[in-house]
Amino acid sequence: xxxxxxxxxxxxxxxxxxxxxxxxxxxEVIEYVREKYGRDAVAQIITxxxxxxxxxxxxxxxxxxxxxxxxxxxAKMIPNELNMTLAKALRQSPELKQAYxxxxxxxELIDLxxxxxxxxxxxxxxxxxxxxxxxxxVHLLPLKQDDDGAIVTQYAMNPVGDLGLLKxxxxxxxxxxxxxxxxxxxxxxxxxxxxxxxxxxxDAKTYDLLNKGNTVGMFQLESGGMRDLxxxxxxxxxxxxxxxxxxxxxxxMELIPDFIRRRHGELKIEYEHPLLEPICRETYGIxxxxxxxxxxxxxxxxxxxxAADLLRRAMGxxxxxxxxxxxxxxxxxxxxxxxxxxxxxxxxAYAIVAYQTAYLKANYPIEFMCALMTNDMSNTDKLGVxxxxxxxxxxxxxxxxxxxxxxxxAPTPEGKAxxxxxxxxxxxxxxxxxxxxxxxxxSGPFKSLADLCERVDTRxxxxxxxxxxxxxxxxxxxxxxxxxxxxxxxRTLARAASVAADRQRGQSSLFxxxxxxxxxxFEPMARLPEWPHSQLLAAEKELLGFYVTGHPLTPYVPLxxxxxxxxxxxxxxxxxxxATRVGGLITAVQQGISRKxxxxxxxxxxxxxxxxxxxxxxxxxxxxxRELVVPGKAVMVVGEVNNGDDKPxxxxxxxxPLEEAPRRYTKQVHLRxxxxxxTSEHFESVRQITAAHPGKCPxxxxxxxxxxxxxxxxxxxxxxxxxxxxxxQAVDEKFGEETYYAKVDASLPERSVARWxxxxxxxx
Numbered sequence: 118x119x120x121x122x123x124x125x126x127x128x129x130x131x132x133x134x135x136x137x138x139x140x141x142x143x144x145e146v147i148e149y150v151r152e153k154y155g156r157d158a159v160a161q162i163i164t165x166x167x168x169x170x171x172x173x174x175x176x177x178x179x180x181x182x183x184x185x186x187x188x189x190x191x192a193k194m195i196p197n198e199l200n201m202t203l204a205k206a207l208r209q210s211p212e213l214k215q216a217y218x219x220x221x222x223x224x225e226l227i228d229l230x231x232x233x234x235x236x237x238x239x240x241x242x243x244x245x246x247x248x249x250x251x252x253x254x255v256h257l258l259p260l261k262q263d264d265d266g267a268i269v270t271q272y273a274m275n276p277v278g279d280l281g282l283l284k285x286x287x288x289x290x291x292x293x294x295x296x297x298x299x300x301x302x303x304x305x306x307x308x309x310x311x312x313x314x315x316x317x318x319x320d321a322k323t324y325d326l327l328n329k330g331n332t333v334g335m336f337q338l339e340s341g342g343m344r345d346l347x348x349x350x351x352x353x354x355x356x357x358x359x360x361x362x363x364x365x366x367x368x369x370m371e372l373i374p375d376f377i378r379r380r381h382g383e384l385k386i387e388y389e390h391p392l393l394e395p396i397c398r399e400t401y402g403i404x405x406x407x408x409x410x411x412x413x414x415x416x417x418x419x420x421x422x423x424a425a426d427l428l429r430r431a432m433g434x435x436x437x438x439x440x441x442x443x444x445x446x447x448x449x450x451x452x453x454x455x456x457x458x459x460x461x462x463x464x465x466a467y468a469i470v471a472y473q474t475a476y477l478k479a480n481y482p483i484e485f486m487c488a489l490m491t492n493d494m495s496n497t498d499k500l501g502v503x504x505x506x507x508x509x510x511x512x513x514x515x516x517x518x519x520x521x522x523x524x525x526x527a528p529t530p531e532g533k534a535x536x537x538x539x540x541x542x543x544x545x546x547x548x549x550x551x552x553x554x555x556x557x558x559x560s561g562p563f564k565s566l567a568d569l570c571e572r573v574d575t576r577x578x579x580x581x582x583x584x585x586x587x588x589x590x591x592x593x594x595x596x597x598x599x600x601x602x603x604x605x606x607x608r609t610l611a612r613a614a615s616v617a618a619d620r621q622r623g624q625s626s627l628f629x630x631x632x633x634x635x636x637x638x639f640e641p642m643a644r645l646p647e648w649p650h651s652q653l654l655a656a657e658k659e660l661l662g663f664y665v666t667g668h669p670l671t672p673y674v675p676l677x678x679x680x681x682x683x684x685x686x687x688x689x690x691x692x693x694x695x696a697t698r699v700g701g702l703i704t705a706v707q708q709g710i711s712r713k714x715x716x717x718x719x720x721x722x723x724x725x726x727x728x729x730x731x732x733x734x735x736x737x738x739x740x741x742x743r744e745l746v747v748p749g750k751a752v753m754v755v756g757e758v759n760n761g762d763d764k765p766x767x768x769x770x771x772x773x774p775l776e777e778a779p780r781r782y783t784k785q786v787h788l789r790x791x792x793x794x795x796t797s798e799h800f801e802s803v804r805q806i807t808a809a810h811p812g813k814c815p816x817x818x819x820x821x822x823x824x825x826x827x828x829x830x831x832x833x834x835x836x837x838x839x840x841x842x843x844x845x846q847a848v849d850e851k852f853g854e855e856t857y858y859a860k861v862d863a864s865l866p867e868r869s870v871a872r873w874x875x876x877x878x879x880x881x
Contacts, residue, residue, distance in 0.1 A: 135245075135463075139297055140289030147247060147287055157253040160260060160268040162246035162277055162284070165237040170195050170203045172238065173230040181226060190713075191216065191223060203227060203234055242269055245286040248277050257282065292336040292470055295488045299477045302484040306528050311481075313473055318355050322479040323472065327352050333506040334489045335474045337362050337467050341690055349377055356399065358471055363405050363464035372403050379403070392416045406461035482510050483528050487535050490514075491525035494541040497662030498728070502686075504663065505727055507535060516657075516665040517542055517591035519569065520562040524550050543660045544585045549577045565595055566602050570613035580606055588656035590666060598647040599656075651749075658704075670702050670726060673751055673775050676842060677701075677725060679861060680753065680778040685728040688765045691758045696865040698782075699767065700753040700775050701725035703746055711735070721746045723754065723767070731766045732756070742772040751775035755866065770866055779840035780812070785860040786838055788848060789819045799852070804836070806847050812839025819858075 138146050151159045168176065171192040178188025194213035195206040207214050207227075216223045242263055248270060250257055258280060259271040270277055278284055300311045326332075328351055330344035338347060338358075343365055352358060357380075364373050378384035379401035386402040388394045396412045397404055404410065414420040477485040486507050493499040507514050513534040521529065524547055525538040539550040556563075556572040563569040569592075570583070586592050587602045595602065647653070654664050670677065677684075682698040683691060691697055705722040718739055721732040732754060734742060745752055756769040773781060788803065807816060816838050818830040838844060840859055848857040 134284070135286040135288060137288045137290040137293065139294040140291045141294055143287055143289035150247065150249065150285075150287075154249055155253070156268070157255065158250045160248050160254050160270050161263075162243040162248055162270050162274055163240055163261070163272070164243040164246075165273055166239045166241065167235050168233050168238045170201050170206055170230075170234060173203070173234045174226065176238075177226050177230045177233065181222075181229075183222070183226070187222075188226075191226065203231055243274060245288045246274055246277075247285045247287055249283045249285060290470075291492050292474060295334075295485075295492050296470070296473055296477065298488040298491065299481060299485045302487055302528060303481050306484065306532050307481075311477070316473065316476050318472065320476055320479065323476045324352055326479045327358075327475055331478075331509075332475070333502065334478060334485065336471045337365075338471050338475070340365075346373065346377075350380065355465075355468055355472055359461065359464045359468040360400060360405055362467050362471065363459060363461070366459075369405065372405075376401060376403055376405075390417065406464065407459060408461050483512055483532060483535060486510070486512055487526040487528060490535065490541075491538060494526065494538060500541075501663050501728060514665065516593070517586075517589060517661075518594050519553055519586060519591050520557065520594045522591065524554065537661070537665065539586075539591065541661070542585055542589055542591065543662070545582055549579075549582045552577045563595065566592065566597070566605065566609050567612060569595070570609050571616050575610060575613055575617070580610060583610070585660050589660040590653075590657065598645060599653065600645040600648050601643070604645055668726060669749070670724075670751065673700070673842075674726065675845070676775055676778055679859060680782050681725075682863060682865070685723065685725050685730045685765075687727075688730055688758055688767065689760060691760070691765075693760045694757055696755065696757055696770070697767070698753065698755045698865065699723070699725070699730075700778065701729075701751070703748055703750045703752060704729070706746055706748060719743060719746055723752070731764060733759075733766050733768055735768075738769055738772075742769060745772050745774065753778040753781075776842065779842065779844075779859065780814075782862045783814050783840035783859045784862050785815050785817055786840055786844075787817045787819050787858040787860065788852070789821055789856050789858060790852065791821050791823075793823050795820070802851050806844070806851065807836045807838050809847070810838045810841065810844045813837050814840050 136146070147159075147161075174192045174195065175188045178191070179185075191213065194210050194216065195201060195203075196209050198205075207217060217227055218224075248254065254260060254268070254270070258277065261269050261271050263269050272280070274284065296313060300313055303309050303311055327335075327338070327347050330348040332338040332344050332347060337343070338361075343361070346361060346365065350357060350361060352361075360376070364370060364376060375384060379386050388397060388402050393402075393404075393413060393416075396409050396416070400406070400409070404413065411420075474485075486503065490500060490503050490507075493503065504514055515529065515534050515536050517537040517539050519539070522536050522539040524540045526541065527536055527538065528534070529536050539545060539553065540547045552574045553569075556569075560572060563572070566583075570578070583606050584603065587599050587606070590599065592602055593599070648656075650667065651669065654667055654669055657664050657666065677700045680698070681700040685699060685701060688697060688699060701723040702725070703721050704724045707720045709718055709720075710716070711718050714736070716736060716739075718736075719732075719734045721734070722729050723732050732746065734746060751774065753773050753775050754767060754769050755771040756767040759766040759768060790799065803818070814837055815834075816832045816836045818832060820828040820830065822828070845857040845859075849855070
């Protein structure tokens with residue numbers, strides 16, 4: 118199977134194709150190919166891990182007998198940037214350069230690392246690559262066996278291509294599993310078979326969802342930037358989705374503003390050359406796809422399609438030397454071409470999958486969210502995002518339930534909510550869940566903990582499993598408090614083991630024929646008061662990864678909504694090194710000693726209703742605020758955002774208890790009173806409430822007349838108040854909700870100047 122991409126005299130790259138399949142069936146596809154073409158003609162492709170700058174430093178340090186801390190210290194001086202080399206690191210990192218110049222051991226280490234950098238460190242199997250031959254591959258290239266006995270090439274991807282063999286990338290795509298599982302859930306719950314490969318491509322609900330930017334869970338469209346782009350573009354066809362997917366990547370991304378303006382008629386559509394009009398008409402005069410590059414090279418420079426494909430590959434794979442070899446040929450006939458996206462065929466295929474996910478979310482949101490949550494049930498961060506999205510869609514997510522739950526997330530029998538999957542509980546595997554479902558299917562819902570234990574296989578549903586089921590609320594349907602059920606686990610399991618042993622020996626109980634009914638009864642248990650609410654929530658967090666029946670921050674939601682200027686997920690959209698104000702709950706704290714300064718520091722996780730981020734306290738801030746940064750403490754943080762890493766961090770400038778935020782950031786308190794119902798007793802109530810909450814914040818009475826006018830009364834300073842949640846509750850309880858209004862100070866401290874900036878300023 119060795120053949121060129123195009124007929125003709127040009128020796129093109131050999132055929133290379135991508136095939137995407139559901140991630141849980143990729144192994145089946147590879148096995149099918151082995152059976153189809155012969156096991157000796159199919160092999161997976163080897164890949165070599167190389168020594169990067171950081172790993173070279175660490176490996177050399179270990180070989181020289183240095184401590185882990187010494188190697189780690191130097192490795193951390195190397196910037197976290199793509200394609201970073203030791204040479205670039207020495208230029209960019211003053212710390213590393215100083216260590217190299219002043220420490221003989223460091224100079225020796227890095228000089229040795231220079232020799233090893235980019236050498237192969239280990240071999241593994243390529244995540245997707247498979248090569249297929251028209252004869253046994255042993256005749257064409259060297260092979261090896263992996264640990265499982267499968268054939269693997271000893272040549273990497275590019276050398277395999279140079280031999281002229283057919284390369285296939287079998288990519289496991291989770292989204293295809295989500296689409297399939299959504300369709301299956303719809304079939305089971307609604308009796309509808311979705312024609313997923315023949316959907317109407319003009320569905321109004323789908324485009325409405327896309328244009329609102331509600332794209333969480335949609336293939337290729339769920340990033341923050343893409344959501345914003347969908348809102349701006351006003352999608353109305355599959356071609357629009359195709360173009361956006363092609364443009365939203367480094368390089369072509371800079372063309373997006375002009376593309377949108379041309380789409381809306383705000384910018385004149387112009388073509389660089391008249392011959393480009395038929396090629397670029399569908400993309401508003403902008404060259405978007407690789408096919409357009411090939412056509413342009415053909416009509417402008419006289420390339421054949423085969424030669425144009427060489428140019429396309431060089432541009433697509435960023436092969437500088439091949440681009441240089443094409444320069445002389447290309448310059449003779451056409452102008453500069455750059456910022457080219459992937460092939461239109463790839464973008465269109467992605468757009469179809471994106472549209473399918475959008476259609477399912479718009480028309481079958483409950484089933485779609487179930488499939489998404491099942492797909493990511495081991496990723497608590499992503500699962501938290503999906504739970505928030507479900508709430509935004511007014512879809513209730515119910516806690517796990519041994520009498521209603523399935524292995525995975527599933528619609529409730531009424532089809533109006535999502536039921537948490539039993540296998541998503543930490544420590545509860547699918548084997549135990551299948552035992553529970555088998556017993557429930559055979560004999561109906563469980564009536565008590567004793568009934569459950571006597572009907573399941575207690576070798577799989579053991580004490581540890583029962584503890585997890587009870588603590589997360591999955592046994593609440595049995596009618597007892599979690600504290601009560603937890604207290605009788607051992608007694609119940611012992612009773613169940615005894616009953617099971619009797620059954621196995623064929624013995625009858627004292628009641629003979631009433632054995633079956635007797636086995637499901639149990640001596641009355643002492644009903645214990647329920648655990649404290651905080652303990653219930655802590656157990657849910659531990660076992661489910663987040664809170665289901667409540668949240669410790671629920672009482673603070675009014676304060677967060679009013680006084681926080683961003684939530685934890687919104688921080689990622691804030692420019693690097695800009696300040697913000699965010700509130701939440703400290704859920705974890707890690708302390709250590711800085712190797713650089715030999716001073717203590719703390720890394721804390723701050724969680725709110727939307728997600729979580731990291732706080733990093735060092736130097737003076739560590740000493741000043743460490744007593745506030747403890748697990749379970751609700752705080753408000755003002756600090757500088759660092760979005761340089763994968764997850765956003767905040768370097769705090771000020772931390773305070775969350776309940777102090779109203780006192781700190783309220784500029785004025787307004788009481789909105791309707792004059793149609795005002796009496797002297799109302800003013801007396803205002804006086805009593807303000808007297809109970811004295812402070813320094815000005816109080817304004819906003820008298821709202823029936824005709825719509827508002828009269829503001831600036832009260833005497835003796836009526837100034839101390840803003841707080843308690844004051845708001847007292848006012849709203851007396852006069853009704855929305856009476857209390859706080860004018861909030863949204864200003865932020867100026868960006869702090871880094872030490873190196875101050876030094877540069879002084880030297881200049």
